[in-house]
Amino acid sequence: MLDPSQGPSRPQYDDEINLVDLARTFLRRRRVFYIVFVVVSLGGVVYALFAPEKHEYVTLVKLAEKANGEFIEEPGTVIAELDSLWVPDLQAQHHQAAGSNLPFSLSASNPENTGLVRIVSEAPPAKAELVEKNHRQLIERLNSEQGQAFAALQKSLEKQIESLESTIKMLEAGENTGDAIASAVEKQLSLESSLESLSPFEALVVSRQSGENAGPSRRLMVALSIMLGLLAGVFIAFFAEFVGLVKGKTPEI
Numbered sequence: 001m002l003d004p005s006q007g008p009s010r011p012q013y014d015d016e017i018n019l020v021d022l023a024r025t026f027l028r029r030r031r032v033f034y035i036v037f038v039v040v041s042l043g044g045v046v047y048a049l050f051a052p053e054k055h056e057y058v059t060l061v062k063l064a065e066k067a068n069g070e071f072i073e074e075p076g077t078v079i080a081e082l083d084s085l086w087v088p089d090l091q092a093q094h095h096q097a098a099g100s101n102l103p104f105s106l107s108a109s110n111p112e113n114t115g116l117v118r119i120v121s122e123a124p125p126a127k128a129e130l131v132e133k134n135h136r137q138l139i140e141r142l143n144s145e146q147g148q149a150f151a152a153l154q155k156s157l158e159k160q161i162e163s164l165e166s167t168i169k170m171l172e173a174g175e176n177t178g179d180a181i182a183s184a185v186e187k188q189l190s191l192e193s194s195l196e197s198l199s200p201f202e203a204l205v206v207s208r209q210s211g212e213n214a215g216p217s218r219r220l221m222v223a224l225s226i227m228l229g230l231l232a233g234v235f236i237a238f239f240a241e242f243v244g245l246v247k248g249k250t251p252e253i
Contacts, residue, residue, distance in 0.1 A: 090134050
């Protein structure tokens with residue numbers, strides 16, 4: 001009889017695995033682990049050594065600006081046009097000419113609280129000329145769009161100033177028009193100030209290459225390949241043991 005004071009006995013299971021069994025299994029399959037670890041690690045090292053370097057190419061442009069820090073066209077609108085219209089057009093042109101997609105991406109952003117648009121691409125040095133060509137095409141299109149808007153605003157302000165000059169001359173010929181003349185002169189001065197404050201579109205930097213590699217560092221790739229080799233080696237070793245046990249217990253047909 002069982003002694004009640006000893007409490008219920010713990011059931012025993014044949015399929016319980018302890019650390020000793022795991023260690024024995026690993027030792028039996030250590031060759032599998034070594035092979036997998038060496039193959040994966042060497043593959044990662046070779047890739048890290050021969051992977052082409054990538055650099056960041058940056059183009060920076062300043063949008064046409066009105067008075068009081070306002071812009072003829074908002075940076076967000078310009079970036080939306082770049083991302084949804086102009087960049088896809090460049091990609092389509094390259095695909096039509098070369099039969100393949102552009103080997104790099106083109107992305108645009110607006111540094112906060114500025115009228116700058118930053119165009120960035122990541123590519124190997126061998127593609128630097130192609131990157132610059134596409135960046136210049138975007139600059140030319142931006143310059144054309146911004147130039148037309150700038151010229152239209154400039155012309156509008158000049159016409160308003162001329163109209164006010166004619167109005168002032170007419171008022172000067174009349175009587176009791178002092179207040180009207182003062183208001184017209186004030187408006188004219190304001191328009192002239194706005195005209196002088198106009199700032200045209202300008203390309204500040206064109207496809208400037210960064211000095212550092214924009215991709216993952218070679219040391220990081222080697223370290224990750226070693227970690228992956230360890231994990232893959234352990235997994236394959238235990239999986240090989242599992243397959244061996246299944247084959248041993250499966251009766252031949």
